[in-house]
Amino acid sequence: MELFKNILKRKSSREIAKDRLKILLISDRVNCSPEMMEMIKNDIAKVISKYMKIDTKSMEIQITKTSSKGRALKNPTLYANIPILDLKQ
Amino acid sequence: MSEVIVVTSGKGGVGKTTTSANVGTGLAAMGKKVLLIDTDIGLRNLDVVMGLESRIVYNLVDVVEGNCRIKQALVRDKRYPTLFLLPSAQTRDKSAVNPAQMVKMITHLRDQFDYIILDCPAGIEQGFQNAIAGADRALVVTTPEVSSIRDADRIIGLLEANEIGKIDLIINRIRFDMIKRGDMMSSDDVVDILSIPLIGLVPDDENVVIATNQGEPVVGSNTLAGEAYQNICHRVNGKEVPFIDFERGISFWTRISGIFHRS
Numbered sequence: 015m016e017l018f019k020n021i022l023k024r025k026s027s028r029e030i031a032k033d034r035l036k037i038l039l040i041s042d043r044v045n046c047s048p049e050m051m052e053m054i055k056n057d058i059a060k061v062i063s064k065y066m067k068i069d070t071k072s073m074e075i076q077i078t079k080t081s082s083k084g085r086a087l088k089n090p091t092l093y094a095n096i097p098i099l100d101l102k103q
Numbered sequence: 104m105s106e107v108i109v110v111t112s113g114k115g116g117v118g119k120t121t122t123s124a125n126v127g128t129g130l131a132a133m134g135k136k137v138l139l140i141d142t143d144i145g146l147r148n149l150d151v152v153m154g155l156e157s158r159i160v161y162n163l164v165d166v167v168e169g170n171c172r173i174k175q176a177l178v179r180d181k182r183y184p185t186l187f188l189l190p191s192a193q194t195r196d197k198s199a200v201n202p203a204q205m206v207k208m209i210t211h212l213r214d215q216f217d218y219i220i221l222d223c224p225a226g227i228e229q230g231f232q233n234a235i236a237g238a239d240r241a242l243v244v245t246t247p248e249v250s251s252i253r254d255a256d257r258i259i260g261l262l263e264a265n266e267i268g269k270i271d272l273i274i275n276r277i278r279f280d281m282i283k284r285g286d287m288m289s290s291d292d293v294v295d296i297l298s299i300p301l302i303g304l305v306p307d308d309e310n311v312v313i314a315t316n317q318g319e320p321v322v323g324s325n326t327l328a329g330e331a332y333q334n335i336c337h338r339v340n341g342k343e344v345p346f347i348d349f350e351r352g353i354s355f356w357t358r359i360s361g362i363f364h365r366s
Contacts, residue, residue, distance in 0.1 A: 026285030031249050032292050038249075039256050039296065078298075 044077045044090055051075065058094060067100035107209055107219045108339070109238035111262070113254030115225030117246050118275040121311060122332075123222035124152045126242070128320040129336030131186035135217040138177070141191035142234040143224035144199055150190045154318020155180065164192035167204045173212065182320075187216075197229045202236035209237035218339075227261060235262065240269035242302065242339075246276045247288040256297055271302035273335065278307050290346075303335035304346055 025033075041047050059070045073096040110123045120141075127139040141149035144164065150156045161176035166189070173189075180186035192199065213219060223234035235241070241262050245255040255272075262270050274290050281287035294301050308328035314321040322332035330347060337344045 028282070028285045028288050028292065031288055032296065035249055035252055035296055038253060042253065042256060043260065 040077055046077070051077075054092075058096070062096060066098055069097040069099050072097055105213045105216055105219065107213060107221065107237055107239045108242060109221040109223050109235050109240075109267070110242045110244060111223035111231065111234065111258055112244040112251065113225065113227065113258040114245075114251040117244050117251045118273075118305070119225075119244050120148050120152050120222050121315065122242065122244050122273060122275065122305075122335075123149060123220050125320050125322040125332040126336055126339060127218070127220045128153075128180070128183065128186060129322040129332055130218050130220075130340065131180065131183040132323055133336065133340065134185065135340070136185045136215070138187045138189060138212060138216045138219045140189045140219060140221050142200075142205075142221050142230060144191050144230065144233075145193065145196045146224065147191035147193050149222050150178070150188060151318065152315055153180065153188055153320070155188055155190075156318075159190045162190045162192040164195050164199045166208060167200050173208070197224070197233065200233050201229075202232050205233045206237045227257065231258075231261075235265055235267060238267055240271070241267050242271055242273055242335075243297075243299065244273045244275055245293065245297070247274060247278075247282075247290075247293055252288075252293060252296060259297060259299055270299050271338075272297060272299050273303040273305065274301070275305045276307040277304055301346075302338050303331060305331040305335075 037048055040051060055073065055075045058075065059068065059073060062068050063070070073094070075092060075094045077090050077092050108126075110119050110126070112119050120143075123139055123141075127137050131137045139149060139153070140163065141147050142163070143149075147162075150159060155178050158178045160178075161171040163176070165171045166173050166176045177187040177189055180188065209219060221234045221238060224230035243255050243258055243262070245251045259270060272294065274293050277290065278287055282289050288296075290301065290304050306327045308321075308326055310324065310326040311321050311328050314324070320332075321329045322336065323329055327347070334344045334347065
């Protein structure tokens with residue numbers, strides 16, 4: 015599937031390198047595999063979905079060492095970006 | 104007002120020693136009093152890059168073990184009178200020195216110099232711990248390749264955990280022709296991934312190899328890498344200098360060499 019996407023889109027090796035590194039570093043930084051991140055993401059989505067309608071397809075979770083202002087944080091922090099489709103449910 | 108800077112990268116062969124030599128020389132050329140310390144015990148190289156290998160009498164381990172006074176071990180540079188090298192030992196290994204001894208030695212030396220630059224060994228073991236122990240700030244060297252960026256990220260994490268106050272990034276061996284083709288990550292890509300401030304961009308320039316062959320620094324010479332290192336020195340020294348527009352640089356040099364090829 016990934017291979018087909020690459021052929022269709024003709025991703026440059028630069029883009030491939032950048033995408034691979036981004037995924038790799040997330041797991042390096044927290045000692046947590048991409049599979050586990052995916053599981054955390056699905057669990058968060060499940061819990062929030064009980065209370066409001068969210069866009070599970072475009073939600074993102076990320077573990078970073080820098081704050082939104084670019085300053086270094088002492089502890090790694092989990093950021094979740096979850097678009098809400100409907101508050102009332 | 105002295106500053107202790109560690110030059111580190113995690114991965115080997117990305118240009119730590121070349122960076123140390125050129126930043127140290129560049130700062131000395133600005134009239135600063137600079138001490139370069141090679142902390143790679145067992146694999147010393149900074150001396151040969153600086154062209155000072157024949158002048159070594161004592162080394163870092165001799166100083167730490169008290170076999171000589173610190174002054175006796177410092178090698179004066181042949182070009183700049185305010186530049187000194189403390190070479191590493193070639194016949195010992197990293198366990199010959201510990202972080203506490205490094206801190207003690209640097210505390211003793213720091214008020215005699217404007218800058219102390221520590222050339223760190225590759226890896227994250229004791230040699231790395233020794234090199235960062237006494238440092239105020241770090242220059243992290245990486246190339247635009249996945250392996251060295253991954254290692255740089257790990258190193259940045261360790262530097263932050265060790266509370267190194269200021270961590271800046273140098274991207275070395277940039278190939279602008281490859282970036283143009285979309286086959287190499289650009290400086291923006293690398294900064295985006297590592298998210299630390301950028302302090303230098305050094306192009307992949309054959310003049311670095313030529314200068315190293317001769318044991319001469321490239322900084323300050325009329326080459327792309329020479330200009331890049333010169334700019335890093337200004338920035339380390341607190342002066343804001345714009346990053347070179349290398350595309351213009353390349354076309355300029357191609358034009359010049361084109362003239363010579365024609366004649």
